Amino acid sequence: MSFVAAQILNGIATGMLYALMGLGLSLVTGILNIPNFAHGALFAIGAYLLATVAVAIGNFWIALLIAPVGVALLGLAIEYAGIRRLYAAGHDYQLLFTFGLALILSESIILIWGPIGSSYLPPAILRGGADLGFTMYPKYRLFVMMAAGVLVFATWLFLEKTRYGAIMRAGIENKEMVSLLGIDIQKLFTVAFGLGAWLAGIAGALTAPIRGLNPGMGPDMLGIAFVVVALGGLGNLLGAIAAGLIIGVAQALVAAYWTEASTVVIYAVMAVILLVRPQGLFGIR
Template identity: 45%
Template structure:
């Protein structure tokens, strides 16, 4: 086998590939939400990491306070986070429309600091355990590695959501309206389409994806107020590599960067924390718009 020829036990190689695939699934869902928001609203949503954390905490509250299990939280927590995103867009971001996009970045950055600071004040910086659902405990021995059921579920669920989002925005009438609204909103409104409502719902959907990722991450990484800030810079790098606003670029690049990061931990562990940023630098030099981005 390749792993044995390179001097590594196959369990180590495939184990890191699995970890890379899981990280890539989180990168894909989070960067997909960022791509949707930037591509349709031209907003660099720096609050995305805090909303990802909010999804994990919403799932924890639903479990502990209301007694709603993991499967109910998987549906309700993204709806709660998406509703919070709708309020943010309606009462804060909409007031910045028509001016420099830097103000939107600064506003969402400030929101991220406030949200994370509030949760650190209330719960501290240590993680809160979140139980793995009973139906997904255990795993299967594949011979060359042991695959936990929950981690396999994370990859499948993330890919399903990514494919649904791509279909929704690229193959449906709603997606066509949203893309047209970014090009010429006045013309679209002349045809009777409520463009402000569409953009609000698009922002809500984008942050709901962050909440969905937070629910998936809770049993793996624990519920931690700083879990979003530890991940958001990497996710922004993934979005830049794939192309700002490119839905397909976010999905493909997110998974690919997770796998590359996992392989780097096997062959060159010291570089695993910076390999994604090195790839970003090379891509920006060779193709400034990103791998899937549109050149001007």
């Protein structure tokens, strides 16, 4: 029993990271109405920035603040210099743009940091395991689970309980209406893209000590983020959180009894749920 509990705990920890990724992607997808293929690359850049800054200044915590901000700035620049210019051209062009951008960013990672991966260890205070009674569990993973939980909750609070969050949700539902109410929809798009990039960046930064750094880490995570968004319902933020947790726990439980299927279960769960609810768990369209 303690083994199953340990697997569920691990599933929740992994699921919180998936939720964080899914939340950012869902926000951007909902607002812009296009899947952002560069979301995985932004995640990877967050991880690389964390390790680079942490090594340079010798402080993990400050690096954890700086790295996602760097990714958010990159996101703002991408929206301002690229995607904004393509709104009039239509979704196909925006789609192609983010796809091309993903390739450019992935190759840039190789040019800047090299093709060979590396490891970055958690800060000394979070190394090793904590005895939870039923299992020994890495302290850093416990920290990530809590940090991701707080971030997910804070993002949800911002979107649900603040005026700007309400405008953003309205933008997801009906852009024309928001625009007609005199709200600068361009600015809304820019902020949403920046926030989405920040979420990808912090997910990457938190993941670096767990999964290390390698140029392929972005595409690896992007696939799961898309599953989370589709499962939760396009543009549905609560759905993304629930879907992230479901995928994480399903993966952990399947790995406990049938390890060969631990990757395929991600897609199997998505297929089954979408067959029953094509609009996703909480989606309405």
